[in-house]
Amino acid sequence: MLICPKCKEPLVKQEKCFVCSNHHVYDIARQSYVNLSMKQKKHSGDNALMVKARSSFLESDVYDFMRQFVCQQLSIYEIKTLLDAGCGQGYYTKAFSQIVQSCVGIDLSKEAILYASKQDKKTQYIVSSFFDAPFTDSSFDGIVSIFVPQAADEFARLLQEKGIWIEVGPGPKHCLELKEVLYQTPYLNPMSSKELSNFELVKETILSQKKWIKDCWSLLEMTPYRYKTHPKALEKVKELQGMDVTIEFLIRIWRKK
Structure with missing residues (x-):
């Protein structure tokens, strides 16, 4: 299933590492994850503080x-x-691993993968981009992507015939009350969806609940509004003592053609 990110040859698991036929070696961390990222930057993906805030x-x-x-x-x-x-x-992966026979979690953030692998020993965690995922073709019969960019072509490569992709994004009214605090003219999130050449849309669902959010700032940090909003408006959220907020998800289920 795993392939070498350098030469694309299959990786073979040994006692403490993965090795390909060209002798590229990838150590298995003490927490059981493996780093197959070709982007060896110090700060790829979420850092430790961001991971802690999201986890909380x-x-x-x-x-x-x-x-x-x-x-x-x-x-x-x-x-x-x-x-x-x-x-x-x-957070989601650990629950998914209780449903399926084999579960793999992939993320570019080493800090996030380190946290995940400490909490969940059933899942194989990989540090890598999912846009160039280190897996052989047709490795999975299901993919879940939650609040991440579409990688439709790569997901089609990774999925078996008739495989299922569950895509989760923000619903139209997600965090609407927060946006009413931040903006003079709050807007609904768009629901537009383009056709995907490798997939057919099987089902589209909106899930919505109102939740009392005590720490509105932590919720804001889970959204792109944190980085798109004027600092003075952000201060209003920091001053909130809590409020009811619409939590809404748009879930699309795609089947590989």
Whole structure:
């Protein structure tokens, strides 16, 4: 399943490393993850502070109703071999691993993968980009991607025939109340979707709940609005003592043609 990111030859697992036929060696970390990233930058993906903040918010289970829905879909579509693309610190992945026979989590953030691998010993975690994923063709019958960019061509390569891709993004009203604090004219998130040449759309669902959010700043840091908003407007969110916020997800289920 795993291939060498340098030469694309299959990787063979040995006691403490993966090795390809060209003798490229990748050590298995003490926490059981392996770094197959070709981008050896010091700060790729989320750093340790960002991982800690995201973990703290996610573990409050505000997003749990979406996680449960995705788990149900994995059962309905009888997914056995799953890739969680852009898995972050493994909040969703750990739950998915209880549903499927084999689960792999991939993320470019070494800090996020380190956190995930400490919490979840059942999943194989990989440090790498999912746009050039180090796996052989047709390695999985299911892929989940949650709040990450589309990589439709790569997902088509990785999926088996008729494989299922569950894509989760923000619904139209996601965090609307926060945007009413931030902007004079708050806007709904677009629902536009282009046709994908390698996939057919099987199902589209909007999940929505209102949640009391005590720490609105932590929620804001989970969104792109944190980086697109004037600092003075951001201060308003820091001053909030809590509020009801619409938590809404747009979930699309695609089948490989």
